[in-house]
Amino acid sequence: MPYVNIRVTNEGVTAAQKLELIEGTSDLLHRVLNKHPSTTFVVIDEVETDNWGVNRETVTTLRARQALEK
Template sequence: MPYVNVRITRDGVTAEQKAQIVAEITQTLQRVLGKRPEHTHIIIDEIDPENWGFAGQLTTEYRKSEGSR
């Protein structure tokens, strides 16, 4: 039973995009590892950008600094 956890920032991702992510990850696991789609679980966690940090900053602050360059 494959379990895949995808974490993305919550900022405008549509239900259609999420469905595509689930479908394509499922297809990859089936093609590469021979896993059955009905046994494959994909979880998408959406994180508020102010709760995600990298490069020493919150995502919201990083994006502000990137926009000013």
């Protein structure tokens, strides 16, 4: 009974994209590990950009800096 947790920033991931992640993850586990999709659990957590850090800064700060550089 596989459990997969996918975390993404909450920057507009659509319901269709989430479904594609769920289907793709389930298919991958079936193909590679022979795990049946009916026993595979996929959870998608959307994280506020203030709560996600990379390279010593929040994604909120990173996105704001990137917008200014354009």
